[in-house]
Structure formats: C-alpha cells, structure tokens
Amino acid sequence: MMNLGTITIEMVVGFFALFFLTKILGKTQLSQLTPFDFISALILGELVGNAMYDPDVHIWMILFAISVWGVLMFSLEILTQKSMKFRKVLEGSPSIVIRKGIMDRKQMQKNKIDINQLQNLIRQKGYFSMREIDYAILETNGSISVLPKSDNQPVTRQDLNLPQQKTTLPxxxxxxxxxxxxxxxxxxxxxxxxxxxxxxxxxxxxxxxxxxxxxxxxxxxxxxxx
Structure with missing residues (x-):
C-alpha cells in the first residue's frame, strides 16, 4: 500500500506538471475545444490519475508520461498552424446547415445533428423561428454562428445616419x-x-x-x- 507522503508528493508534482503543460500549449476556452482536444485532456488526466495510485510508478515516470504527451500535443499544434490540410483533418471544417433560409439536410446528417438540436442552438443565439435565419454555420467545436435575414438584423448607427462614436474599453x-x-x-x-x-x-x-x-x-x- 502506498505511503500518504508519496501520494502527496506525486499529486503535487503532477499538478504543477499539468499546469506548466497547459501554459505551454496555450489558452483555449472549453467552448473552443475540438473533439480531439477533449479526448486528449481526458487521456492526460487518466495517465496522471492512474500513475499516482500505482505503487510501481515513480515520480519520474509521471513526468516522462506528461512530457511525451505534451510534446505530441505541441507538435500537433504546430502542424495545424503550418498545414491547412492537416488542420482540416484534425479539427474539421465548419458546415453551412442553413443556406438562404433553407436547412441543408445533407450537412445536418453529415454532422449528426437533427432539427431539434439545430433549433436549440439557434434559440441560444436569440432567434426563435427558422424564418428569421438566412445562414447558419455549425462550427468545429459544436457551436453555431447565425446570420439573420436583413429584416431581423439589429439597427446600427449607420442605418440611422448617426455620427460615429469613439469606442473605448472600460x-x-x-x-x-x-x-x-x-x-x-x-x-x-x-x-x-x-x-x-x-x-x-x-x-x-x-x-x-x-x-x-x-x-x-x-x-x-x-x-x-x-
């Protein structure tokens, strides 16, 4: 049976190793995770979690596993930045599921999304009728971007012929x-x-x-x- 001190040390080492790996790989919001990113995070967590409670696994083995996985992830990030083809294979590409107000059944079937799910995503954008939508794009992370029809677009200062105002951040x-x-x-x-x-x-x-x-x-x- 493992000593509590050993578990504590391995948890601390694993915590900081994952922290630094996250910093190296960059900032990505949960809503921006691709399916591959999500699976990779689960596997990395399993590697560290299982290693902590295995008496035959030492600290250097945990660091080695995290390092190898980090190198693989970092290499993939570089490849996706350099190669458009590789990026498309790994991350996928957006799909137009509503085009000129008409739902594209083929794209919906390809992306395994039904009408109820599409309606749910559109309601989250503040639109409650399909007749309000001109284009809808299903992004690679599962979110949806909506371009409403001109009658349903918000009025801008330009539409009202008002002078432009300087934009400042609070x-x-x-x-x-x-x-x-x-x-x-x-x-x-x-x-x-x-x-x-x-x-x-x-x-x-x-x-x-x-x-x-x-x-x-x-x-x-x-x-x-x-």
Missing part, C-alpha cells in the same frame, strides 16, 4: 477593495484622481468599494461593499 480600477495600479496607468489617471472621485461619492477608502470601473467620457462606476 477599465477596472478597484476590485474587492484593492486598487489595481496597473489599470490606473492604462486609463491614464492617478490614485489622487480616483480617491477624489470616491470622496465625491462619500466614500473615503478604497476598501469600502467592491468594484469600480472607469470609461472615458462617462461617470466612474462604483459599487460599494455590502
């Missing part, structure tokens, strides 16, 4: 009572300006602020701690 200045100084520099303001704005709102310490957000030409958004 910047978080305070989170959980802590001032984020890097973001102050990003916004082009300083701590004195921030504290003055807080005092104008009858707040005398950043610790009393749960969340504060700055956006150019708009009032500072402040949410107090409960």
């Amino acid at each position: 910047v978080t200045l305070i989170m959980d009572g802590t001032i984020i100084y890097d973001n102050l520099s990003t916004a082009g303001i300083d701590e004195d300006w921030l504290m003055n704005e807080l005092r104008n709102k009858n707040i005398h310490s950043a610790k009393n602020v749960f969340y504060a957000e700055w956006k150019q030409d708009e009032e500072l958004l402040v949410m107090k701690e409960n």
